[in-house]
Structure formats: C-alpha cells, structure tokens
Amino acid sequence: MRFVDEFRDAAKARALSAKITALCEPGRQYKFMEVCGGHTHTIYKHGLEDYLPENITLVHGPGCPVCVIPMGRVDDSIHIARQPGVLMTSFGDMMRVPGSGGNFFDSNAEGTNIRMVYSPLDSLKIARQNPDLHVVFMAIGFETTTPSTAMTVLRAAAEGIENFSVFCNHVTIIPAIKAILDSPDLRLDGFIGPGHVSTVIGCRPYEFIARDYGKPVVVAGFEPLDILQSIYQLMCQLVENRSEVENQYSRVVPWQGNPVALKAIIEVMELRPYFEWRGLGFISHSAMRMRQKYAAYDAERIFALPGVRVADPKACQCGEVLKGVLKPWECKVFGTACTPETPIGTCMVSPEGACAAYYNFGRFSRQRVREASRV
Amino acid sequence: MCLGIPGEIVEILEERPDLAQVDVSGVKRTINIGLLDDDPPRPGDWILIHVGFALSKIDEKEAADALEFLESIGKAYEDELAALRDSEID
Numbered sequence: 001m002r003f004v005d006e007f008r009d010a011a012k013a014r015a016l017s018a019k020i021t022a023l024c025e026p027g028r029q030y031k032f033m034e035v036c037g038g039h040t041h042t043i044y045k046h047g048l049e050d051y052l053p054e055n056i057t058l059v060h061g062p063g064c065p066v067c068v069i070p071m072g073r074v075d076d077s078i079h080i081a082r083q084p085g086v087l088m089t090s091f092g093d094m095m096r097v098p099g100s101g102g103n104f105f106d107s108n109a110e111g112t113n114i115r116m117v118y119s120p121l122d123s124l125k126i127a128r129q130n131p132d133l134h135v136v137f138m139a140i141g142f143e144t145t146t147p148s149t150a151m152t153v154l155r156a157a158a159e160g161i162e163n164f165s166v167f168c169n170h171v172t173i174i175p176a177i178k179a180i181l182d183s184p185d186l187r188l189d190g191f192i193g194p195g196h197v198s199t200v201i202g203c204r205p206y207e208f209i210a211r212d213y214g215k216p217v218v219v220a221g222f223e224p225l226d227i228l229q230s231i232y233q234l235m236c237q238l239v240e241n242r243s244e245v246e247n248q249y250s251r252v253v254p255w256q257g258n259p260v261a262l263k264a265i266i267e268v269m270e271l272r273p274y275f276e277w278r279g280l281g282f283i284s285h286s287a288m289r290m291r292q293k294y295a296a297y298d299a300e301r302i303f304a305l306p307g308v309r310v311a312d313p314k315a316c317q318c319g320e321v322l323k324g325v326l327k328p329w330e331c332k333v334f335g336t337a338c339t340p341e342t343p344i345g346t347c348m349v350s351p352e353g354a355c356a357a358y359y360n361f362g363r364f365s366r367q368r369v370r371e372a373s374r375v
Numbered sequence: 376m377c378l379g380i381p382g383e384i385v386e387i388l389e390e391r392p393d394l395a396q397v398d399v400s401g402v403k404r405t406i407n408i409g410l411l412d413d414d415p416p417r418p419g420d421w422i423l424i425h426v427g428f429a430l431s432k433i434d435e436k437e438a439a440d441a442l443e444f445l446e447s448i449g450k451a452y453e454d455e456l457a458a459l460r461d462s463e464i465d
Contacts, residue, residue, distance in 0.1 A: 038378065045448055091426070092458055118462035119427025121407060125463060141426075144379075148428045151409055196379050199423070199431045223444045251437050252379075252423060258430065261410045351451035 009225050016228040017051040023235040030056045031187065032234055033324055035177060036194035037064030037352025038222050044357040046224040056231065059186070059324035062176045062280060063194055065141040066093045066350035067322060070276045071310035073169055074099030077138045080167060080303045081112035087130060088167075089123040090138035091145075092116040093350045096343060100310045114138075120152035120166075127156070127164035136299045138167045143200040146170040146288060147261035150268040153290070153297050167299040168289055171275065173197050174205050175286035181213050185325045190234040192227065193219035195249045202257025203245050210243040221249040268294055276309065278346055279319025318345035321354055328358040335359060378445065378455050379423040379430065381438035382406065384416050394464070399424065400442065400456060405464045427464050 024030065034040060040060045043049060049058055062068055074097055081088040081104075088104075095104045095116055104114040117123050120137050127135035139149045149166055156164045173194060180186065193206055198219045206217045216237035220230035230248045237244060247253055268291060275287030290298035312318060315333045320326035328334055328347065338344040340356050347353035351360075382397035382404075393409040395416070408416060408429045416422055421438040422429035433441070445452040 041448060041451065042444075092454065116458070118458035119407075119464055121427045121464040122462050125465060144425050144430065147410055147430070148407075148426045151407065151428065196423075196425065196430070199379075223440065252431055252433055254431075258410060258413075260412045261430065264410070351454075 012225055013048075013051050013228055016225070016232055017053075020056070020228070020232050020235055021053040023232075023239050024053050024055050028055060030189045030235070030238070031059050032056065032190045032192055032231060033059045033061045033180070033188050034192040034220075034227070035061035035063040035173065036192075036197065037067070037350065037354070037357075038195065039192055039220065039227060040064070040354050041352055041357045042222055042224060042227055044361040047361075048224055048227055051228060052231065059188065060321065060328075060354040061180065061324060062277065062322045063142065063173060063197070064322075064347070064350050064352040064354070065145070065171065066097055067318065067346040067353045068171060068176075068277045068280070069094075069097060069140060069169060069346065070278045071099050071312060072276065072308055074103070075101065075310060076305045076307060077114075077167060078104070078107045078112065079306055080136055080299055081107060081114050083303055085133055086113070086136060087126065087133045088112065088114040088136045088138055089117045089126060090114065091118075091140065094138060094140060096349050097346055098343065098349075120149050121155070124152050124156055124161065124164055127161055128159075131163060134163045134165065134302075136165050136167055138169065140169045142171055142173050142194070142197050143261075143265075144196045146269070147200060147258070147264050150264040153268045153294055154264065156297060157294065162296070165297045165299040165302055166290060168269065170269070170288040171277070172271070172286055172288065173201075175283050176277065176280065177206075177209065179280055179283050179286075180323060181209065181215070183323060185323060188215060188324075189238060190216040190218070192230050192234070193217045193245070195219065195221050195253060198247075198249070198253045198257065200258050200261045203247050203253065203255050204257075206245045210245050214243045216243045217245045219245070219247045219249050219253055221252065267291075277322075278312065279322040313344055316345040318347045318355075321345075321347050328355040331355070378452060379425055379441070380445065380452075380455060380459065381433060381441045382422055382424050382429075383438070384408075384418050384420045384422065386418050387415075395429075397422065397424065397429075399459060402456070402460055404459055404462060407464060424459075427462060
C-alpha cells in the first residue's frame with residue numbers, strides 16, 4: 001500500500017501547499033466541498049488535508065451514488081427480485097448496501113437471484129441468453145453511468161428484446177448541490193467540482209453557483225496534484241473577489257460535456273418530480289425515470305412496487321456525513337458498530353463513501369505525514 | 376463504478392462500428408464507443424471507460440497518469456478490473 005510519503009509529486013505538492021497557505025487571510029476559516037466521492041478517496045488516500053493550512057477544511061459532499069440510495073429503494077429492488085422468473089443485476093458496489101431486511105447477498109441467501117455486473121450491457125446479454133427469465137438492471141449512479149443505461153435501453157429496443165427492464169435510480173448532481181447551498185447547516189466558500197460527471201454534463205450547469213450564490217467552482221481531476229491545484233485556484237478566486245467556474249481538468253472534461261451522452265439520456269429518461277436521497281431527504285427534480293415511450297423497459301411500471309419510505313437506522317448519521325455537517329469519525333457508530341465489513345450506513349459501503357475512505361486510509365495519514373516530514 | 380479506466384483502442388469491430396476491442400492494462404475487452412460518435416476514436420487512441428462505455432478520448436500521457444493513479448488507490452481499482460475481466464459485452 002502506498003501512502004502520502006510515497007506519492008509521486010510530493011515536492012510539487014508541498015510547493016502548491018505553500019502557495020495556498022500564502023493566500024489565506026490570517027484568522028479566516030475556509031470551507032471547500034469536494035462533491036465527488038472519487039475526490040474524497042484521493043484526499044484520504046494521499047492525506048491531502050495534511051498539505052493544507054489549518055484554516056482550510058475540506059467538506060465531503062453527496063457525490064457517492066451508492067451512498068445516497070435510500071433504504072426504501074433497496075427494499076423495492078429486493079421486492080422486484082422476489083417476483084417469479086426475475087433475475088436482477090446491479091453493480092458490485094450495490095450488493096452490500098443494507099435495506100431494512102438485509103442487503104442483496106442476504107436476499108440471495110433467501111432465494112433471489114441478484115447478480116453483479118460490470119456494465120448494463122452485461123445485463124442485456126444475460127437477458128438475451130435467458131429468454132425465459134425477465135432480467136432487471138438495478139441502475140444507479142450520477143451522470144457518469146446514466147448515459148450507459150440509456151444506451152443499453154436503446155440497444156434493447158433496437159434488438160426488440162422483451163425480457164429486459166431497468167429499475168432506474170439515476171440521480172443528478174446539480175439539485176443536490178443546490179440543496180446543500182440552500183441548507184442553513186453549512187457555510188461553504190467554494191466547490192471542487194466533480195471530474196467524470198462533468199465529462200458528460202460539461203461545466204455550464206455549475207454557473208448558477210458562481211452567479212447566484214457567489215461561490216467559486218473548480219472542476220478537478222483525480223490526482224493529488226489536481227486537487228491541490230484546484231484548491232489553489234479556488235483561493236485565487238476568493239482573494240481576487242471573483243466567483244467563476246473554472247475547469248482544472250480540461251485535459252479530460254470538455255466545457256460543453258458530451259452531447260451524444262446527453263442526447264441519449266434525454267431520449268430515454270426524464271426528470272422525476274422528486275426523489276428521496278439518503279440523508280438529504282426529498283429533492284425536487286433530482287433523479288431520472290424512464291419516459292412513457294420506453295415503458296416496456298421500465299421495471300417501475302412492470303412491477304407493482306411497495307415504494308415504502310424507510311427511515312435510516314437511528315444510530316446511523318450518514319445524512320449528516322453526506323451533507324458535510326459531520327466528519328466521518330464524528331459519527332457515533334464510526335469504526336465500532338459500523339465498519340466496511342459490517343456497514344450500517346451506505347457511506348461505509350462504497351469505496352467512494354467518505355466513511356469507508358477515511359476508515360481505510362484517513363486514520364493513518366496524519367501520523368504518516370509527520371513521519372515523512374521528519375526524513 | 377465511478378472510476379474512469381483508461382484503455383487503448385485495438386480495433387473497431389467491422390460489423391458493429393459502435394464496439395471496439397480495447398486493451399485495458401493488458402486485458403482485451405469489448406467496449407461500447409457509441410458515446411463518442413461525434414469524434415469516433417481510431418485504433419491507437421486512448422479512451423476513458425465507465426461501466427463498459429467510452430465516455431471521453433484522452434491523450435497517451437493522461438492515460439499513463441490516470442493508470443498510475445488508479446494503481447495507487449489499490450483495491451477499488453483491482454475490483455473494477457476484476458469486474459471488467461468478467462464482462463462480455465456484445
């Protein structure tokens with residue numbers, strides 16, 4: 001395992017760190033939210049907080065798609081999987097997410113057939129190979145995975161496959177950011193924008209944050225230096241009294257996003273009036289559902305769902321962690337009752353969840369940096 | 376699932392131009408390139424792959440950097456590669 005002391009550009013990181021520190025106004029506290037779970041992973045894995053001055057705090061955002069799925073949707077998935085002749089598929093990350101009566105593995109032990117797939121196209125292939133079963137793809141993810149689901153539905157329609165449907169749980173990042181901006185719990189100074197989501201949606205959807213809320217946004221890559229560089233750019237904007245959307249990750253993210261991907265999403269799906277997010281509650285227009293035109297591929301229309309809202313376990317504080325109000329280690333059950341092996345809350349399940357990332361790496365980073373800096 | 380994995384296009388399938396053979400860390404897999412229709416990749420080009428679909432074209436240096444980064448994060452990348460190995464898109 002590699003830790004901060006081994007990361008490639010530690011010298012460059014220290015140089016950036018000095019530039020960031022020089023921009024900080026003495027006595028002022030700065031809070032930046034990294035929206036994307038991939039960034040959270042990098043921050044803890046490489047101990048980046050230790051490269052920042054004490055007056056900059058990184059707040060982890062809601063950008064972990066597994067983490068924001070509410071328990072009721074897990075229960076609904078298991079309900080579908082229990083119907084006769086159904087084979088359900090989902091991404092591996094979803095398998096250990098707890099519903100009110102257990103996770104997908106527990107459900108399989110009781111007789112359902114829920115399989116992990118790498119791609120929705122794998123799910124479609126399983127449908128082709130099993131014409132006597134109905135194959136449901138339990139779709140999750142932000143705009144990084146939504147186009148893949150849409151393209152798979154278009155493919156199924158083109159081939160005339162009739163035993164395949166999607167249980168659509170795709171969520172959209174912008175309304176979640178807006179909910180956080182409107183929440184009185186947290187005062188943020190700027191955002192580290194998600195990298196791969198922006199490959200699809202581009203940078204323009206963030207402009208309201210800069211324009212209406214006066215907060216800078218820097219879309220960032222995933223390497224340690226990308227994140228430090230983005231924090232530097234955020235600090236420059238604050239010092240110069242600017243609030244703009246900047247693209248630090250332009251080597252991958254086009255300003256306009258991927259028009260083909262957006263077209264595929266709009267063809268197959270539409271915004272739901274509202275959707276429940278774990279921890280954040282109901283957020284308007286924050287998730288996608290299948291359009292009427294593709295009703296034949298919509299598991300929600302094919303199967304009658306209980307659709308029961310299930311409250312999170314009382315001990316679980318994922319909601320506060322997802323909103324950035326609590327740090328992972330401030331949760332009452334962190335690392336004791338809730339671990340990656342036996343997660344109570346979703347933030348401990350996915351490798352992109354703030355709790356899992358901190359549990360796996362963060363606990364060690366501060367000490368490691370101190371050791372490294374003595375050498 | 377959210378990790379973008381770099382891969383190099385080996386060949387575009389003749390009868391299915393939306394599919395390509397792609398080399399990902401030495402593993403050859405079929406990947407859907409339909410989302411790059413505006414500027415289709417050619418053999419030798421590098422792409423960033425999400426759940427079986429190429430989402431963007433990248434240059435070779437970015438691919439090398441991204442790969443080095445993914446290898447540094449360990450298990451999450453290994454799990455993603457293992458899932459990709461089991462994938463049989465067509």
